[in-house]
Amino acid sequence: MLRALGLVAFLGLAAACGSAGNSAPEDGDQSSTGSGAPLNIQPGAGLKVEAVWEQGPAVGVDNSFVLKIESKQGFLVKAITVTPWMTIHNHGSGNVQPVVTPVADSIGTWRVSNVFFVMSGPWDLKITIRSAQAGADDSEETEHRLTVPVTVPAS
Amino acid sequence: MRRCLSQLAVTILVAGSLLAARASDAFGCASCGSGGDDPLVLFPAETVKLLAGTSATPALASTGPSGELLASLGPQRRLSSTFAAGIGFSPRVFFVLAQPVINNQRDGRSRTVLADPTLNARYTILMPRLTESYLPQVQLVAGFRPSLAKSAATSTDPALLDVGGSGHDEYRAGLDVWMGMMPQVKPGLSAVITESAPVRMNDVAIRPGRLIRVTASVTSTVEVPVPGLVHTVPVKLAGGMTADRRQPLTQDGTEVPGSSQAANGLFASGDVAAGDGNTVKMTWARQGAIGQTRNSVVASTWSLAWSRVMQ
Numbered sequence: 045m046l047r048a049l050g051l052v053a054f055l056g057l058a059a060a061c062g063s064a065g066n067s068a069p070e071d072g073d074q075s076s077t078g079s080g081a082p083l084n085i086q087p088g089a090g091l092k093v094e095a096v097w098e099q100g101p102a103v104g105v106d107n108s109f110v111l112k113i114e115s116k117q118g119f120l121v122k123a124i125t126v127t128p129w130m131t132i133h134n135h136g137s138g139n140v141q142p143v144v145t146p147v148a149d150s151i152g153t154w155r156v157s158n159v160f161f162v163m164s165g166p167w168d169l170k171i172t173i174r175s176a177q178a179g180a181d182d183s184e185e186t187e188h189r190l191t192v193p194v195t196v197p198a199s
Numbered sequence: 200m201r202r203c204l205s206q207l208a209v210t211i212l213v214a215g216s217l218l219a220a221r222a223s224d225a226f227g228c229a230s231c232g233s234g235g236d237d238p239l240v241l242f243p244a245e246t247v248k249l250l251a252g253t254s255a256t257p258a259l260a261s262t263g264p265s266g267e268l269l270a271s272l273g274p275q276r277r278l279s280s281t282f283a284a285g286i287g288f289s290p291r292v293f294f295v296l297a298q299p300v301i302n303n304q305r306d307g308r309s310r311t312v313l314a315d316p317t318l319n320a321r322y323t324i325l326m327p328r329l330t331e332s333y334l335p336q337v338q339l340v341a342g343f344r345p346s347l348a349k350s351a352a353t354s355t356d357p358a359l360l361d362v363g364g365s366g367h368d369e370y371r372a373g374l375d376v377w378m379g380m381m382p383q384v385k386p387g388l389s390a391v392i393t394e395s396a397p398v399r400m401n402d403v404a405i406r407p408g409r410l411i412r413v414t415a416s417v418t419s420t421v422e423v424p425v426p427g428l429v430h431t432v433p434v435k436l437a438g439g440m441t442a443d444r445r446q447p448l449t450q451d452g453t454e455v456p457g458s459s460q461a462a463n464g465l466f467a468s469g470d471v472a473a474g475d476g477n478t479v480k481m482t483w484a485r486q487g488a489i490g491q492t493r494n495s496v497v498a499s500t501w502s503l504a505w506s507r508v509m510q
Contacts, residue, residue: 103270127401132264132458132494134366134405134448135351138359162359163271165263166457170401189402198270 091115091173091188100159101196107159113152113173120176122185126156127170130163137162164198237319238283238297243290243326245508250283252504259498264457266491273359274303279314291323303360310356315364317344332380340391342371352400367395367407387416408446408459415439438467440489462487462495476508
């Protein structure tokens with residue numbers, strides 16, 4: 045059974061890219077169920093982001109989640125990167141890189157697999173979404189950075 | 200005879216459970232002064248001194264922000280060796296350059312890496328005469344540790360076995376006060392502050408918080424009878440505790456909640472002269488021995504170090 049990160053938020057399109065800070069969310073709809081804490085999002089951007097755990101989060105396994113991104117103004121998502129980071133201990137998971145692949149027949153949905161946590165405790169998923177207006181060239185891409193707190197249980 | 204042997208055994212046990220060191224360091228408490236975490240300390244008359252040490256940490260346990268033990272797939276055990284050279288420029292000033300080599304192990308796999316080197320210096324502000332029993336020796340302590348080795352943040356090993364440093368240049372300064380002229384038990388107290396330089400990671404300027412380490416110690420010398428020798432052997436014993444407190448890590452100047460660190464340690468050491476300027480020192484150190492250990496490591500380290508006065 046899927047466990048939901050349950051992360052929903054709206055970002056205003058006009059805003060500059062978010063930074064992966066730790067400030068509390070200031071606007072946007074949010075909900076959180078399952079093992080994930082609410083998504084930490086910069087205010088005023090314009091994307092609706094939802095993530096749901098498929099596997100995990102757990103130590104030492106191939107964790108995966110499904111990331112759903114909607115854009116009110118029809119922005120195209122050009123690229124997504126995900127970095128697990130244990131901020132309080134200032135480290136990641138070595139060279140284990142999450143793999144982001146689009147889900148077939150589901151527009152705006154990506155599967156993020158190979159998410160590796162080297163230890164239990166409070167982690168952050170640092171998600172970078174590069175998007176652009178339909179028809180715009182690459183130089184007009186916008187980068188959105190989101191930080192999703194995740195508690196990885198000890199067992 | 201049996202009494203002598205039992206005394207020797209007790210002494211070896213005590214001596215073997217001695218010396219101040221951080222859990223990851225091979226070296227122990229200072230041979231002169233109350234110590235802290237300098238690998239090597241020179242007496243005023245010494246101008247060149249070398250040290251080679253080895254240490255073993257049989258188990259490492261990481262802790263979280265509330266002191267809880269974390270499940271970890273990082274290193275389970277660590278062996279390390281430290282090579283250090285000290286040069287005295289005057290009876291009051293000396294420098295020590297130290298280079299540790301670390302072997303991290305997990306599940307039968309291991310990696311050996313050069314750890315970050317350290318350059319430490321001490322300047323004796325107040326140097327009591329031998330007759331001034333209750334006048335303390337006061338030293339200024341300074342040090343620099345450049346970030347040369349891979350850190351947990353830059354590791355490319357899924358078990359973090361290639362980690363040999365903090366990932367940040369570190370600067371330290373402090374004071375060491377030692378009642379070294381007292382006749383029997385010589386107490387010491389040092390306080391050292393370590394500042395870390397910020398590093399950009401994931402497009403964020405990350406800076407570990409200020410670390411304050413306080414070390415309290417006592418040293419004493421006991422005469423140990425050795426079977427077969429007509430004279431006793433002096434064994435210098437030391438023991439004490441350390442308290443480490445690190446302020447929260449910052450990202451672009453903003454403190455990360457729950458990232459402050461705390462660890463209290465115990466240490467004990469013993470060293471014996473091994474003829475003609477040689478000293479052998481054994482150390483036991485336990486990080487996380489007392490109280491809550493937050494965002495740190497609980498570990499015991501056993502060390503054996505040899506030092507030699509060259510001049």
